[in-house]
Amino acid sequence: MTDSSIQLDARERTLLRTLIESYISDGQPVGSRNLARASGLKVSAATVRNVMADLEERGLIQSPHTSAGRVPTTAGYRLFVDSLLEVRKPSREQIDAIESRFDPGASTQDLLDSASSVLSQVTRMAGMVRLPRHRNVAxxxxxxxxxxxxxxxxxxxxxxxxxxxxxxxxxxxxxxxxxxxxxxxxxxxxxxxxxxxxxxxxxxxxxxxxxxxxxxxxxxxxxxxxxxxAEDPDDVVVAGQTQLLGYEELSDRERLRQLLEAFNEKREILGILDQCIRGDRVQIFIGRESGLDWFENCSVVTAPYSVDGEVVGVLGVIGPTRMSYDRVVPIVDVTARLLGSALNVRGESPDSQ
Amino acid sequence: MTDSSIQLDARERTLLRTLIESYISDGQPVGSRNLARASGLKVSAATVRNVMADLEERGLIQSPHTSAGRVPTTAGYRLFVDSLLEVRKPSREQIDAIESRFDPGASTQDLLDSASSVLSQVTRMAGMVRLPRHRNVAxxxxxxxxxxxxxxxxxxxxxxxxxxxxxxxxxxxxxxxxxxxxxxxxxxxxxxxxxxxxxxxxxxxxxxxxxxxxxxxxxxxxxxxxxxxAEDPDDVVVAGQTQLLGYEELSDRERLRQLLEAFNEKREILGILDQCIRGDRVQIFIGRESGLDWFENCSVVTAPYSVDGEVVGVLGVIGPTRMSYDRVVPIVDVTARLLGSALNVRGESPDSQ
DNA sequence: TGTGGCACTCATCCGGAAGGAGCGCTGACA
DNA sequence: TGTCAGCGCTCCTTCCGGATGAGTGCCACA
Known part of the structure; x- marks a missing residue:
C-alpha cells in the first residue's frame, strides 16, 4: 500500500492530487484533457494519459467504464489524505463562529449538543460527539x-x-x-x-x-x-443525520437506510468512534476501511478532545467519501479543541460548596 | 364534504372502495376496465366510466393526466376511512405476538420503547408513542x-x-x-x-x-x-423512522429530509399526537390535513391509550397515505389497548412500601 | 521520454414511431 | 332513464437509431 506512495514521482503526485481535488469538487470522472489543464503542468493530454494508466495499474484510480474519465479508488483517497492533502487553515471568523456556540455557563450535555450540531451545520454533514469519560471529574x-x-x-x-x-x-x-x-x-x-x-x-x-x-x-x-x-453511560450525541439525504452519491435506498439506522442505534457509531480515540490528532476513515458494508461511499473524520490534558472523548463527522477534506479536517480539529477548552473552563469553576 | 358521502349510492360506494383498495395494493392508477372486473359488479367498463366521471366531479378521485386511470384524492381517502373501510380483525397470533413484547415487569420507559418498536415492525412504518401523563400515579x-x-x-x-x-x-x-x-x-x-x-x-x-x-x-x-x-416532560418515543425510506411515493429528497428531521426534533410529531389525544378511538390524519407541507403523501393513524380508565397518552404510526388502513388500524388499536393494560397491571402492584 | 494523431468505445441525448391503456362521447336498446 | 358497445382521441411509455461528445489506447515520430 504505502509502497506505491514512495514510488510516485512529483508529477504523478501532482496529477493524482489534482484529479482527486477535481473529482471532489465536481463529482464527475475526470479526463486527461481537463486534468492536464487543471494540473498546471506543461504537458499534453497524451502524456497525462500515460501517467493515468500507471496510476490505474497501481490501484489508485479507476474508470467507471471503458471511456469515461477516472475516479479515485479507496486506496487513492487514502494516499491523498495521508500525504497529498493540504488543509486550509480555518479563518478567524469561522473559529469565532464556532466558539460563540459554546456557552461557558452551559451544562456538559448542552456543550456536547452544541458541538454536535455545530459540526453538522458547518460541514453540512452528520456530526457526532462521544460522551466524555468522567473518571477525572470530582x-x-x-x-x-x-x-x-x-x-x-x-x-x-x-x-x-x-x-x-x-x-x-x-x-x-x-x-x-x-x-x-x-x-x-x-x-x-x-x-x-x-x-x-x-x-x-x-x-x-x-x-x-x-x-x-x-x-x-x-x-x-x-x-x-x-x-x-458502574461505568459511564456508553453513549454518543449525534446531529444532522438528515443532511446525508442531500448527497447524490448516497442515493442507494437500502444503504441509506442502514446508515440512518446506525445513527438511531448508535452502537456502530460508538464502535467507529472508539476506534479513533487513540491517536492525538485528526483521523480519517475511508469507505469500507471500518469494515462495515453500508459504509461504502462514506468517510469519517474524527478528532479527540481533551480536558485538563487528558483525552476524554472523540468527536467527528460522517459524510460522503467525496467530501472536501481540506475544509472538513480543520473544522473538526478546531471544534475538538474548542469543546475541550469549554469543558475545561467549566471544570475549573464549579459553582458549589 | 360529508354531503358527497350521503349522495353516494351503493354502486358508487362499491366502486370507490374497490378503486381505493386496488390503488393501495398496486400503487397504479386504476382504469375502468380493471375496476369493473375487480368490483364484482355486473356492469360494463363504460358504465364504470360514467360513475368515475361523477366521482371525479365530486373531488373524490382524479386522473394524474388525460388518459391514465384514476387515483384517490385526499377527500376520497377521507371518505374511504370514515365510512367505507372494513378493518380486518387482527388474528389471535398477531395479538399474542404483540402482547409478548410487553413484559409486565418492565419499566414504563421500556414498555413505551416496546410499543413504539412493535408498531414500527408490524406495520413496517414509523411508530411513535406519546409519553403518558403522570397526573394520576402515586x-x-x-x-x-x-x-x-x-x-x-x-x-x-x-x-x-x-x-x-x-x-x-x-x-x-x-x-x-x-x-x-x-x-x-x-x-x-x-x-x-x-x-x-x-x-x-x-x-x-x-x-x-x-x-x-x-x-x-x-x-x-x-x-x-x-x-x-413542573409539567411532565414533553416527549415522545419514536422508532423505525428509516422504514419510510422504503416507500416509492416518499421519494422527494427534500420532503423526506423534513420528515426525518421532524422525527429528530420531535416537536412537530408531538403537535400531531396532541391533536389526536381527544377522541376515544382510532383517528386518522391524511396528508396535509395536519397543516404541514412536508406531510404530503403521508398519513397518521393514532389511538389513545388509557390507564385505570383515564386516557393518559396516544400512540400511532406515520406512513405513506397509500397504506393498508384495513391492516394498520386494528394493529394500532390493539397495541394501544395492550400498552394500556400493561401499564395498568404494573400500577396495581407497586412493589414498595 | 514526450507528443500529436487517429481509430475506437461508450454514455448520453434527442426525435420519431409504435404500442397500449384509458377516456369521453354517441347512439342504440330495454 | 339506465346500461352498454363502439369509435376516435389523448397521452404516456417504450424502443430504436442516429448524432454527439468525451475519453481512451495505441502508434509513429521527434
Missing amino acids: LSQIEFLRLGEGRVLAILVIDGREVQNRVLELDRDFSQDDLQRMANYLNAHLAGKSLHTVRAELLREMREVRDDLDAQMLAAIDLGEQAVG | LSQIEFLRLGEGRVLAILVIDGREVQNRVLELDRDFSQDDLQRMANYLNAHLAGKSLHTVRAELLREMREVRDDLDAQMLAAIDLGEQAVG
Whole structure:
C-alpha cells in the first residue's frame, strides 16, 4: 500500500492530487484533457494519459467504464489524505463562529449538543460527539434513597452540577436511616475527590481494612463502590443525520437506510468512534476501511478532545467519501479543541460548596 | 364534504372502495376496465366510466393526466376511512405476538420503547408513542438535595419505581437540614396520593392557610409545589423512522429530509399526537390535513391509550397515505389497548412500601 | 521520454414511431 | 332513464437509431 506512495514521482503526485481535488469538487470522472489543464503542468493530454494508466495499474484510480474519465479508488483517497492533502487553515471568523456556540455557563450535555450540531451545520454533514469519560471529574456528593425492599436509588452529584441516578438491587435491606448514615460517612471521606480516585480508594479499603471496620461501615463502602463503580453511560450525541439525504452519491435506498439506522442505534457509531480515540490528532476513515458494508461511499473524520490534558472523548463527522477534506479536517480539529477548552473552563469553576 | 358521502349510492360506494383498495395494493392508477372486473359488479367498463366521471366531479378521485386511470384524492381517502373501510380483525397470533413484547415487569420507559418498536415492525412504518401523563400515579416519596447556593435538586419517586429529577433555582438558600425537614413534612402529608391530588392540595394550602403556618412549612409547600408542578416532560418515543425510506411515493429528497428531521426534533410529531389525544378511538390524519407541507403523501393513524380508565397518552404510526388502513388500524388499536393494560397491571402492584 | 494523431468505445441525448391503456362521447336498446 | 358497445382521441411509455461528445489506447515520430 504505502509502497506505491514512495514510488510516485512529483508529477504523478501532482496529477493524482489534482484529479482527486477535481473529482471532489465536481463529482464527475475526470479526463486527461481537463486534468492536464487543471494540473498546471506543461504537458499534453497524451502524456497525462500515460501517467493515468500507471496510476490505474497501481490501484489508485479507476474508470467507471471503458471511456469515461477516472475516479479515485479507496486506496487513492487514502494516499491523498495521508500525504497529498493540504488543509486550509480555518479563518478567524469561522473559529469565532464556532466558539460563540459554546456557552461557558452551559451544562456538559448542552456543550456536547452544541458541538454536535455545530459540526453538522458547518460541514453540512452528520456530526457526532462521544460522551466524555468522567473518571477525572470530582464527586461533590452522594446520597441514597430507599425505594423498596432491597432497592436503593444512588444519586451522584458530580462537578457540583451534574446528577446521575443509579438504581441498585441489593441482597439485604437497609432502612433509610442506615442509608443516611452511610451516605454521611462516604461524603465525609470522599467528597471532592475525582471519581476514579474514589473508586480506587473504596476498592483498597474493601481489601485492606475489611476486619477493622464494623459491619455498618463495610456496608457503606460496598454500597459506595456499587454506585461509583458502574461505568459511564456508553453513549454518543449525534446531529444532522438528515443532511446525508442531500448527497447524490448516497442515493442507494437500502444503504441509506442502514446508515440512518446506525445513527438511531448508535452502537456502530460508538464502535467507529472508539476506534479513533487513540491517536492525538485528526483521523480519517475511508469507505469500507471500518469494515462495515453500508459504509461504502462514506468517510469519517474524527478528532479527540481533551480536558485538563487528558483525552476524554472523540468527536467527528460522517459524510460522503467525496467530501472536501481540506475544509472538513480543520473544522473538526478546531471544534475538538474548542469543546475541550469549554469543558475545561467549566471544570475549573464549579459553582458549589 | 360529508354531503358527497350521503349522495353516494351503493354502486358508487362499491366502486370507490374497490378503486381505493386496488390503488393501495398496486400503487397504479386504476382504469375502468380493471375496476369493473375487480368490483364484482355486473356492469360494463363504460358504465364504470360514467360513475368515475361523477366521482371525479365530486373531488373524490382524479386522473394524474388525460388518459391514465384514476387515483384517490385526499377527500376520497377521507371518505374511504370514515365510512367505507372494513378493518380486518387482527388474528389471535398477531395479538399474542404483540402482547409478548410487553413484559409486565418492565419499566414504563421500556414498555413505551416496546410499543413504539412493535408498531414500527408490524406495520413496517414509523411508530411513535406519546409519553403518558403522570397526573394520576402515586407519589411515593419526595427528597431534596442542596446542590449549591440557591440550587436544589428535587427527586420524585413515583409508583415506587420511577425516579424524576428536577433542578430548582430558588431566590433564597436553604441548608440541607432545612431541606430534610421540609421533605419529611411533605412526605408525611402527601406520600401515596396521586400527583394531581398532591398538586391541588399544595396549591390550596398555599392560598388558604398562608397565615396560619410558620415560615418553614410555608417554604416547604412552596418548594413542593415547584417540584411537583413542573409539567411532565414533553416527549415522545419514536422508532423505525428509516422504514419510510422504503416507500416509492416518499421519494422527494427534500420532503423526506423534513420528515426525518421532524422525527429528530420531535416537536412537530408531538403537535400531531396532541391533536389526536381527544377522541376515544382510532383517528386518522391524511396528508396535509395536519397543516404541514412536508406531510404530503403521508398519513397518521393514532389511538389513545388509557390507564385505570383515564386516557393518559396516544400512540400511532406515520406512513405513506397509500397504506393498508384495513391492516394498520386494528394493529394500532390493539397495541394501544395492550400498552394500556400493561401499564395498568404494573400500577396495581407497586412493589414498595 | 514526450507528443500529436487517429481509430475506437461508450454514455448520453434527442426525435420519431409504435404500442397500449384509458377516456369521453354517441347512439342504440330495454 | 339506465346500461352498454363502439369509435376516435389523448397521452404516456417504450424502443430504436442516429448524432454527439468525451475519453481512451495505441502508434509513429521527434
